[in-house]
Amino acid sequence: MMNLNIPILVLLGSAALAVSMYFTRSVLIQRVLAVLHISTLAFFTVHEFGSLNQIESVYLKADAMAVLFLAVLTIIGACAYFYSFIYTKQRGDAPQRAASHHAALILFLTMLAGVYVSRHIGMVWAFLEASTLTAALLIYHNRTKHSIEATWKYVFVCSIGIAIAFAGILVLSIAGESKEVHDLSFEILTKNAHLMDPKWLKISFLFMLTGFSVKMGVVPLFNVDIDAKDGGPSHVAALLSSVLMIAGFVAIYRVYSVFSTTSIRHWMDTVLMICGILSIVFATGYILKTKNLKRLLAYSSLEHAGIVLIAIATGAWYAAVLHVILHAFAKSAMFFQYAHFFRLFKNKNLDTKSNYIQTHPWGAGVFVLGVIALCALPPMGTFMSELYTFQYLLAGPFWWTAPVIFILMAVLVWAIGSHFFGILYNKNEAEAHPTSHLSNRVMNWETLPQYILLLAVLWLGFLAPHSVIDFINNAAHL
Amino acid sequence: MISVMILLFVITLVYIAVSDRLVSMVRLLSLQGVLLFVVAILELHKVDALNFGFIIAETLLVKGVVLPYLLFRTIKKNKLERETNLTVSPILSLIIVSGFVFGSFLMGFTLHDHHIKVGYFTASVSALLTGLFIVVARQKIVTHVMGYLVLENGIFLLSLAVGNEMPLAVNTAILLDLLSSVLLLAFLVDAVGKTFKTTDVHELNELTD
Numbered sequence: 001m002m003n004l005n006i007p008i009l010v011l012l013g014s015a016a017l018a019v020s021m022y023f024t025r026s027v028l029i030q031r032v033l034a035v036l037h038i039s040t041l042a043f044f045t046v047h048e049f050g051s052l053n054q055i056e057s058v059y060l061k062a063d064a065m066a067v068l069f070l071a072v073l074t075i076i077g078a079c080a081y082f083y084s085f086i087y088t089k090q091r092g093d094a095p096q097r098a099a100s101h102h103a104a105l106i107l108f109l110t111m112l113a114g115v116y117v118s119r120h121i122g123m124v125w126a127f128l129e130a131s132t133l134t135a136a137l138l139i140y141h142n143r144t145k146h147s148i149e150a151t152w153k154y155v156f157v158c159s160i161g162i163a164i165a166f167a168g169i170l171v172l173s174i175a176g177e178s179k180e181v182h183d184l185s186f187e188i189l190t191k192n193a194h195l196m197d198p199k200w201l202k203i204s205f206l207f208m209l210t211g212f213s214v215k216m217g218v219v220p221l222f223n224v225d226i227d228a229k230d231g232g233p234s235h236v237a238a239l240l241s242s243v244l245m246i247a248g249f250v251a252i253y254r255v256y257s258v259f260s261t262t263s264i265r266h267w268m269d270t271v272l273m274i275c276g277i278l279s280i281v282f283a284t285g286y287i288l289k290t291k292n293l294k295r296l297l298a299y300s301s302l303e304h305a306g307i308v309l310i311a312i313a314t315g316a317w318y319a320a321v322l323h324v325i326l327h328a329f330a331k332s333a334m335f336f337q338y339a340h341f342f343r344l345f346k347n348k349n350l351d352t353k354s355n356y357i358q359t360h361p362w363g364a365g366v367f368v369l370g371v372i373a374l375c376a377l378p379p380m381g382t383f384m385s386e387l388y389t390f391q392y393l394l395a396g397p398f399w400w401t402a403p404v405i406f407i408l409m410a411v412l413v414w415a416i417g418s419h420f421f422g423i424l425y426n427k428n429e430a431e432a433h434p435t436s437h438l439s440n441r442v443m444n445w446e447t448l449p450q451y452i453l454l455l456a457v458l459w460l461g462f463l464a465p466h467s468v469i470d471f472i473n474n475a476a477h478l
Numbered sequence: 479m480i481s482v483m484i485l486l487f488v489i490t491l492v493y494i495a496v497s498d499r500l501v502s503m504v505r506l507l508s509l510q511g512v513l514l515f516v517v518a519i520l521e522l523h524k525v526d527a528l529n530f531g532f533i534i535a536e537t538l539l540v541k542g543v544v545l546p547y548l549l550f551r552t553i554k555k556n557k558l559e560r561e562t563n564l565t566v567s568p569i570l571s572l573i574i575v576s577g578f579v580f581g582s583f584l585m586g587f588t589l590h591d592h593h594i595k596v597g598y599f600t601a602s603v604s605a606l607l608t609g610l611f612i613v614v615a616r617q618k619i620v621t622h623v624m625g626y627l628v629l630e631n632g633i634f635l636l637s638l639a640v641g642n643e644m645p646l647a648v649n650t651a652i653l654l655d656l657l658s659s660v661l662l663l664a665f666l667v668d669a670v671g672k673t674f675k676t677t678d679v680h681e682l683n684e685l686t687d
Contacts, residue, residue: 120648122648123648125648125651126648126650126651126652129651129655130651130654130655133655133658133659133662136662143669145673145674145684146684146685148666148669148670148673148674149670149674149682149684149685150685151666152619152663152666152669152670152682153682153685155659155662155663155666156622156623156626156663159626159655159659159663160610160613160626160629162655163626163629163630163633164606166633166652167606167632167633167636170633170636170637170639170640171636173640174639174640177640199589200589227685230685231685286687289687290687291687292687295687
């Protein structure tokens with residue numbers, strides 16, 4: 001019989017909140033339930049911080065990485081609820097439809113919390129799979145042609161990806177069994193991985209990397225991620241680009257951590273480098289080609305996920321963890337602001353002549369700061385995380401890849417910068433009139449979450465105290 | 479006896495890959511569910527009541543009855559009969575899937591490990607590859623779902639070959655995953671059919687750059 005401890009209570013409590021949300025028709029009560037859920041996540045984060053590295057409910061354990069990502073999940077989750085309520089109100093969704101969307105949001109965030117705190121590879125898989133199903137409900141919300149196509153592709157490819165990842169877990173199990181290792185928890189695997197047959201470990205790693213890549217949004221299975229972000233609501237795209245990408249990162253990083261004690265370490269680094277560089281190549285190609293602002297943001301996530309893989313492969317683990325957090329904050333801020341932009345101009349074309357800098361200066365400010373963060377320019381924190389990554393890259397065995405990566409990144413800075421420059425300054429009388437009837441004051445207030453997130457990107461990179469840096473270092477420790 | 483069942487399973491794989499009648503494909507999938515049940519019963523001698531329940535639910539009930547029923551319903555509802563515009567001819571499919579079986583056998587033989595039987599390994603890797611082949615080579619959305627199910631069957635077979643038991647939560651997740659994914663996919667096949675007026679994957683191209 002499983003003890004009713006805090007993680008189980010959080011899971012059960014969130015399930016109860018989701019059920020209540022589903023049956024609630026009053027918007028006020030829906031908001032109260034959302035606040036309760038965020039409070040639950042915040043409480044869970046604080047509790048896990050207090051009981052660091054203690055095993056709970058057999059299969060769960062919060063290490064520094066889990067606590068760090070739970071904090072990020074709580075912050076971005078709160079912003080997503082804020083935008084979700086604005087979104088359903090703006091669209092005039094029926095209370096039933098809004099309720100089911102918010103209920104799916106509760107379940108989605110809870111499943112991701114489960115991924116972060118799992119200490120068993122099977123449980124990571126189970127929570128990730130559950131996150132696919134809840135994400136599908138979120139992407140499907142609009143029931144338009146775009147959202148149906150995106151949901152179909154997402155569910156289908158994720159199901160295949162996650163099945164392949166499970167095959168990887170089974171192969172790992174075969175490798176473990178031959179050495180009498182029957183427990184697939186990360187601690188036991190880390191202790192015994194060096195005893196296992198490297199060829200089974202290689203097959204297992206390839207399967208798991210392929211399967212989990214769909215969650216992290218990197219090569220090989222990144223395509224459906226882009227479509228899901230384009231076809232779903234913007235606050236859902238923000239979550240997919242941030243906290244779901246982190247979940248995929250957690251799965252890949254923990255597996256990498258287990259296998260890093262074995263002889264296949266250098267081989268894994270090479271595989272991760274290939275996937276990382278290919279992700280940046282695809283991102284560059286598509287960003288140059290795309291005419292769609294939302295897809296541009298999605299492709300930029302592909303680029304940053306590629307950088308994170310390169311950071312892991314080069315041994316810049318602190319930079320990898322820092323970058324995945326900073327990107328989560330910056331990209332979710334950009335997607336939230338995109339929602340704002342779309343509400344004003346009802347257009348997601350990159351050649352929209354919005355003259356945004358004048359029509360909505362506060363929103364334009366978010367775009368400016370966001371672009372600086374996405375291009376990893378100072379004073380944004382992403383500059384620091386990429387700097388650390390490239391220091392390790394140049395000092396390590398893959399230094400010869402640096403010129404290619406630098407050229408691609410320079411092209412990306414130019415492409416992203418010029419696209420946003422057009423949005424900010426291009427003027428056309430016919431298109432420059434915003435379609436929203438909201439007062440400027442309300443619109444300005446709504447940019448507050450984005451500024452807070454971007455401030456966090458600046459603070460974490462340049463101004464974070466030693467205690468925070470030590471904690472991130474601790475989280476990145478293999 | 480197990481070898482015979484595994485051989486039958488491999489033969490169904492070849493038939494599924496070659497067949498273009500959707501109803502026959504579903505029948506073969508249902509047969510695979512039953513075969514997996516028999517293999518599981520023969521393989522797992524010391525299985526507790528709970529795990530036994532899971533195996534019956536997953537193989538006989540879900541793979542043998544519920545999923546085929548859902549697929550039949552979807553095929554009927556969307557008035558589908560056979561896979562048209564086959565990009566890979568049946569003969570070529572036969573050669574490719576036979577190649578998968580042969581390759582998997584060679585791979586199992588080369589990786590020789592006394593903890594995994596070559597028969598299981600060959601059948602499960604062949605099913606994995608055949609599932610992916612069906613997804614890549616066929617055009618109907620519902621056929622893609624069937625490809626996914628063939629892949630899932632391969633993974634189930636691989637899990638039988640592995641002695642390590644997964645936590646209860648993982649077993650539950652596998653079962654729920656299979657059921658809910660197919661429910662969701664069947665629902666989406668209908669939704670795509672209604673909205674796009676098509677049952678071909680290649681016509682789902684609204685989301686482009």
